[in-house]
Amino acid sequence: MTAMQTTRRGFLAGGAGLMLAMTLPLGKARAQAAAAAAEPFAPNAFIRIAPDDTVTVMIKHLEMGQGPYTGLSTLVAEELDADWAQMRAEGAPANAAEYYNSAFGTALLIQGTGGSTAIANSYMQMRKAGAAARAMLVAAAAEEWGVPAEEITVKAGVVAHEASGKSSGFGALSQAAAGQPVPEDPPVKDAKDFVLIGTDVPKLDTVAKTTGKAVFTLDVFRDGMLTVVVAHPPKFGATVASFDDKAALEVSGVEMVRQIPSGIAVYATNTYAAMKGRDALTVEWDDVNAETRGTAELFEEYSKAVAAGGVTVEENDDIAVLEDAAQILEAEYQFPYLAHAPLEPLDAVIEVKEGKADMWYGCQFPTVDRGTVAQVLGLPLEDVTINVILAGGSFGRRAQGSAHLAAEAAEIAKASGRDGAFKLVWTREDDLKGGYYRPMTVHKLRAGLDVDGNIIGWENVVANQSIMTGTPMEAMLQGGPDATSFEGSSGLPYNLGAKRIGWAKMESPVSVLWWRSVGHTHTGYAVETFLDEVLVAAGKDPVQGRLDLLPADAVRERGVIEKVAEISGWTGSTRDGKGYGIAYVKSFGTYVAEVVEIENRDGVPHITKVWCAVDCGIPVNPNVIRAQMEGGVGFALGTALHDRITLAPGGEVEQSNFHDYPMLRISEMPEVEVAIIQSDADPTGVGEPGVPPLAPAMANAWRALTGTKQYQLPFSGAIS
Amino acid sequence: MTSFTVNGRDVDLDIDPDTPLLWVLRDELRLTGTKFGCGVAQCGACTVMLDGMPRRSCVTPISMVEGSEVTTIEGMEGPEITAVQTAWEAIDVPQCGWCQSGQVMSATALLQQIPSPTDEDINNAMAGNVCRCATYVRIRQAIHDAAKTLEG
Numbered sequence: 001m002t003a004m005q006t007t008r009r010g011f012l013a014g015g016a017g018l019m020l021a022m023t024l025p026l027g028k029a030r031a032q033a034a035a036a037a038a039e040p041f042a043p044n045a046f047i048r049i050a051p052d053d054t055v056t057v058m059i060k061h062l063e064m065g066q067g068p069y070t071g072l073s074t075l076v077a078e079e080l081d082a083d084w085a086q087m088r089a090e091g092a093p094a095n096a097a098e099y100y101n102s103a104f105g106t107a108l109l110i111q112g113t114g115g116s117t118a119i120a121n122s123y124m125q126m127r128k129a130g131a132a133a134r135a136m137l138v139a140a141a142a143e144e145w146g147v148p149a150e151e152i153t154v155k156a157g158v159v160a161h162e163a164s165g166k167s168s169g170f171g172a173l174s175q176a177a178a179g180q181p182v183p184e185d186p187p188v189k190d191a192k193d194f195v196l197i198g199t200d201v202p203k204l205d206t207v208a209k210t211t212g213k214a215v216f217t218l219d220v221f222r223d224g225m226l227t228v229v230v231a232h233p234p235k236f237g238a239t240v241a242s243f244d245d246k247a248a249l250e251v252s253g254v255e256m257v258r259q260i261p262s263g264i265a266v267y268a269t270n271t272y273a274a275m276k277g278r279d280a281l282t283v284e285w286d287d288v289n290a291e292t293r294g295t296a297e298l299f300e301e302y303s304k305a306v307a308a309g310g311v312t313v314e315e316n317d318d319i320a321v322l323e324d325a326a327q328i329l330e331a332e333y334q335f336p337y338l339a340h341a342p343l344e345p346l347d348a349v350i351e352v353k354e355g356k357a358d359m360w361y362g363c364q365f366p367t368v369d370r371g372t373v374a375q376v377l378g379l380p381l382e383d384v385t386i387n388v389i390l391a392g393g394s395f396g397r398r399a400q401g402s403a404h405l406a407a408e409a410a411e412i413a414k415a416s417g418r419d420g421a422f423k424l425v426w427t428r429e430d431d432l433k434g435g436y437y438r439p440m441t442v443h444k445l446r447a448g449l450d451v452d453g454n455i456i457g458w459e460n461v462v463a464n465q466s467i468m469t470g471t472p473m474e475a476m477l478q479g480g481p482d483a484t485s486f487e488g489s490s491g492l493p494y495n496l497g498a499k500r501i502g503w504a505k506m507e508s509p510v511s512v513l514w515w516r517s518v519g520h521t522h523t524g525y526a527v528e529t530f531l532d533e534v535l536v537a538a539g540k541d542p543v544q545g546r547l548d549l550l551p552a553d554a555v556r557e558r559g560v561i562e563k564v565a566e567i568s569g570w571t572g573s574t575r576d577g578k579g580y581g582i583a584y585v586k587s588f589g590t591y592v593a594e595v596v597e598i599e600n601r602d603g604v605p606h607i608t609k610v611w612c613a614v615d616c617g618i619p620v621n622p623n624v625i626r627a628q629m630e631g632g633v634g635f636a637l638g639t640a641l642h643d644r645i646t647l648a649p650g651g652e653v654e655q656s657n658f659h660d661y662p663m664l665r666i667s668e669m670p671e672v673e674v675a676i677i678q679s680d681a682d683p684t685g686v687g688e689p690g691v692p693p694l695a696p697a698m699a700n701a702w703r704a705l706t707g708t709k710q711y712q713l714p715f716s717g718a719i720s
Numbered sequence: 721m722t723s724f725t726v727n728g729r730d731v732d733l734d735i736d737p738d739t740p741l742l743w744v745l746r747d748e749l750r751l752t753g754t755k756f757g758c759g760v761a762q763c764g765a766c767t768v769m770l771d772g773m774p775r776r777s778c779v780t781p782i783s784m785v786e787g788s789e790v791t792t793i794e795g796m797e798g799p800e801i802t803a804v805q806t807a808w809e810a811i812d813v814p815q816c817g818w819c820q821s822g823q824v825m826s827a828t829a830l831l832q833q834i835p836s837p838t839d840e841d842i843n844n845a846m847a848g849n850v851c852r853c854a855t856y857v858r859i860r861q862a863i864h865d866a867a868k869t870l871e872g
Contacts, residue, residue: 065816065853202812209817210808210824212753212793216817219752227747252736270747271756272739343757343765343818343852392755392818393852428758623812627858631815634854658762658850667843669856 041174043133043182045098046126047076053157053171055082057126058092060099060111061118062364062398063205064342064391065631066687067624068118070203072126074620075119078196079130079188082170083157089204094366094386105476112365114399114514116588116685119620123683124188131186133177140176141168191618191680200623205390216390217347217361222421225349226255228412229274229425231264231281235290235651236435237509240264240283247280257281258415262408265415271425287651291509294649298440299334302506305463306332306444310502313481314490317498322457325448329534332444334712335522336644337437338515339661344392345431348409351421356383359409362391364398368472369406376410395516395635397436401471402511404436432661433653437645438515439464439485443526447496453538455549458496460527462486463504465512481505484514488523488585488692493557494531494549510647516635517688520587524692525699525713528583532700533709536573542582542700543570556615559677560584560593563613567675568595578608579705583696589684591615591677594633594693597670598701605702605715607637607670610694615677616684625686626674632690633672638664640695642714724785726751727795737783741775742766744782745792753793753821757850764849767822768792774829776848793821800831803866813862815853823849827863836867 040048040056048056057076061068069089077087092099092111100109102125103117134154141159142149145166152161160167191197208214233239243264245257253273258265264283268274293301322328348361350373357377363369366386374384391398398405409424416422426434441464448457466482468474481503483490490501515521535545543565550557561584564570573580579600584593597609612629619625642662646654655661699710723732726749733748740759745751745768754777757765761776768777769791804827814820823846830837830845837845842863851859 065814067815202809203814205817206809206812206814209814209820210805212821212824214817215752216755218746218756221750270739270743272736272743272747276736276738341852343763343816343850344755345757391816393816395852428760627812627815627855630857631854634856635852638854657760658758659760663763663850663852664854664856665843665850666846666856666859669854669860672857 041178043136043177044129045092046129047133049133049170049174049177051171051174053086053169054088055080055086055170056088056090059089060092060101060122061113062362062388062391062394063089063091064362064364064394064398066118066628067203067621069205070201070624071119071620072122073204074196074201075122075126076130078194079127080134081154081156081195084196084201086157086170087204091388091390093388094363094370096367099366109367110365111367112399114364114396116590116688118685119683120589120685127188128186131188132183135183135186136177136180137170137173139180140173144173144176197618197620198622200621203624214390216344216392217349218344218425220349220360220389220423222349222351225421225423226267226269227271227274227423227425228265228267229278229427230260230262230408231266231278231283232262232430232434233285233290234433235285235287235292236511238285238287238290241286242284244282247282248277251277251280256416260408260411260415262404262411265412267416267422274425275427289509290651291647292651293647294651295336295440295646297649298508298647299442302440302442302463303332305504305506306442306461308504310461310463310504311481312500313486313503314501315499319457319459319498319500321498322446322448322459325456326451327449327537328446329530329537330446331530331533331709331711332442333526335441335525336646336713337440337510338521338639338643339432339437339645340395340397340515341431341661341663342391342393342395342397345428346397346405346426347424348405349421349423350409350413352377352413353419355379356385357410357413358385358387359406360387360389362394362398363388363406364391364394365400365403368401368403372403372407373410376407377414396514396518399514400436401468401473428658429656432645432655432657435511436513437510438521439467439512441522443489443522445526445530447530447534449534449538453540455534455538456497457499459500459502460489461502461504462489462523463506465506465508465510467512467514467518484518486523487519488587489527492527493551493554493586494546495551496549517587517691520585520692524583524585524587525696528585528693528696529699529710532581532696533703542573546582546584556591557584557586560591560613560615563675563677564593564595564611567613567673568611570595573701573704579701581697581700581702581704583693583700585689585692587689587692590686590689592689592693594697596694596697596701598698598705600705605698607698609671609673611673612690613675613677614686614689615679616686616689617679617681618683619676620683622676625676628686629674629690630672632688633694634664634669636691636694637668637670637698638662640698640713640715641668642716644714644717722782722786724788724790726790727792733782735782737781739782741768741777741780741782741785741790745777751792751794755818755821757819762850763819764822764826765819767825767849769796769825769829774826793825796825796828799870801828803869804828804831804862806869807862807866810865811858811862813855813858815855819849819851823851823859827859827866830863831866831870835870837863
């Protein structure tokens with residue numbers, strides 16, 4: 001026990017020193033306070049209590065806007081009985097043994113953020129951590145005051161003994177508490193006693209982000225640091241054949257040019273010089289292994305693949321019953337590649353000094369990245385430190401199974417041939433042309449109705465690339481099909497008669513990645529628009545029709561559909577010249593139904609209002625949940641209206657910046673009303689689940705209003 | 721040599737005259753509240769005040785700034801910025817936060833011009849500021865809230 005504490009403390013002390021240099025994200029006062037506290041009380045890897053009463057929670061999930069700094073700190077503060085004003089948050093460094101994500105399995109410990117798992121996998125862990133710290137503070141107070149621990153109360157950051165009139169803040173007890181044994185399984189509160197969980201505590205990162213003081217990767221500067229941009233091949237799978245750096249080296253500020261596995265790196269004393277130097281490069285590319293097919297050709301091949309049926313990934317009865325249907329409906333859907341386009345493009349800072357590497361960036365898969373950097377630099381794992389700091393959005397982009405960004409940063413350091421600090425910067429063009437897209441996908445759907453309008457069979461074949469194959473994540477598939485390709489087509493709650501789900505795995509050098517809500521980005525659309533069409537063909541109302549297809553035990557599914565119908569005042573698909581559409585999608589354990597109100601403005605869809613009902617179990621912070629639903633709606637809407645990444649014949653990406661990959665603007669943002677279902681189920685995530693229902697609800701509303709069926713996204717592509 | 725003031729301080733720089741103001745602020749002056757999002761004036765993350773008017777610093781060559789007054793989010797003062805930041809904080813507008821300096825600068829400029837903006841005014845003034853997290857519902861609300869406190 002003692003040895004363990006020492007180890008933890010040693011580790012934390014090292015981490016604290018490193019982080020203090022960087023951490024102004026949450027305000028100068030905090031950094032000064034923490035600096036004054038040479039040795040804060042660290043009951044476990046997650047909590048540090050300083051003599052000035054501040055409680056800092058080490059957040060094991062990347063803060064990229066979805067709220068773990070606030071959410072995980074709330075869980076700790078609840079069981080610690082802290083006052084919210086004394087809470088602080090900081091990114092936990094790469095250390096899988098301490099900070100693994102249990103939702104990713106425990107056979108191999110992986111520290112990472114994704115799948116909307118932050119709250120779900122931390123819920124008991126953070127509460128136990130807080131409860132342990134509380135018990136140690138109480139034990140310390142009991143010892144110091146000579147009173148029974150059972151008579152001591154803790155409330156809003158004050159430890160008190162009523163009979164003797166003694167009381168103390170956490171800070172004054174912190175040194176004594178550090179000497180107390182760590183309870184192994186401290187009891188946690190009953191939900192009815194929650195003080196903070198379920199309330200809208202202010203977000204811990206709001207002030208820093210409103211005043212420009214929050215520190216992101218691009219804001220990190222190290223002594224003697226060079227900024228580096230990389231010329232990547234214009235076609236996926238291409239490599240460098242030869243290059244001429246003469247003109248680049250003549251640009252004032254450019255210090256060196258090096259070839260690395262991912263392209264040609266230009267090192268300069270400032271960002272503009274690095275960009276200008278890159279522009280001056282002449283590079284010949286070897287396209288032998290490159291993707292040269294354009295989007296139109298790819299869609300043709302995908303279309304043939306779904307027609308061939310794919311491999312069966314889910315099946316109950318024989319789908320041949322469709323031959324007996326009174327009415328058969330069919331549709332084929334096309335979904336483009338999509339870029340995540342986090343507003344802070346990819347970036348990372350690496351410093352290599354005397355055989356050790358330190359990194360600072362918004363790292364989403366610390367375990368994978370750390371291993372990769374150690375491998376590239378030929379260093380033992382413990383000599384690679386990753387300081388995880390705030391990320392300016394991700395939406396999946398920074399969760400790289402391939403660790404390509406960390407690898408590129410390490411290759412840059414290595415290729416420099418010397419010790420030094422380097423900031424790798426991707427521009428917006430690098431981002432949009434750089435791959436790791438939501439896979440382009442084709443769906444084929446068939447459904448059969450009997451003479452009474454009952455659905456007797458449902459077939460859905462999906463064609464796309466696998467996200468997991470070819471990355472370290474492939475091991476998680478255990479040889480089976482990649483469910484992230486068709487999740488949401490499989491596992492439907494509805495009674496659809498005989499059912500067959502097929503998957504055709506497509507191959508391409510174009511790199512793909514999970515994009516906020518992953519498979520549900522396309523399966524939710526295909527399933528929920530096609531189902532809507534089938535219900536209307538059967539003469540049913542979209543809301544009642546869905547409810548009728550749910551089995552009796554689908555209580556939570558029914559709950560969000562009924563709630564969204566209620567708050568939207570659902571009376572049918574059209575009303576007063578406006579269209580209304582509903583869609584329901586469960587993703588990552590969270591149930592969401594949305595209703596969209598739409599107007600036809602000279603042939604262009606304009607969404608005026610969105611209602612959203614969400615059931616994510618116990619709502620830890622309702623304000624954050626509402627914010628994620630609002631943001632999910634906007635993110636999905638902008639994409640559905642405008643966005644696609646396409647390849648020209650020959651294989652080059654046709655988009656380059658926000659003029660041809662447009663972001664949603666404030667004028668396009670509808671009013672959003674969110675209802676959170678009260679629940680006592682364990683909490684699930686909200687970062688992604690607000691996204692999938694929006695586009696199908698919008699398409700359903702548009703079809704109801706105009707009769708136009710939208711089998712391709714984005715809307716703008718078909719309308720223009 | 722280019723001479724101008726930033727947040728009231730005199731600055732003299734011997735630098736490539738094509739260098740965008742954004743990178744001068746960030747790399748040379750270490751004023752990192754101003755962000756890079758697109759480099760082509762499409763997202764507004766780099767918004768600063770140039771002689772009192774909002775300006776995309778990513779497409780403003782430093783040569784153009786000669787003799788001007790530049791104000792970044794770090795140097796903003798006055799009732800409008802205070803009202804905007806207070807309103808922003810009250811309803812937790814930011815998510816990832818990357819665009820928010822630019823949003824706050826544009827919102828402040830709007831309230832300096834139009835103390836009680838309509839939704840239409842907000843759409844026009846904020847059209848150049850992208851929020852990838854789509855915090856727009858709250859941005860709109862916070863601007864209205866800030867306008868109310870300025871009235872009072």
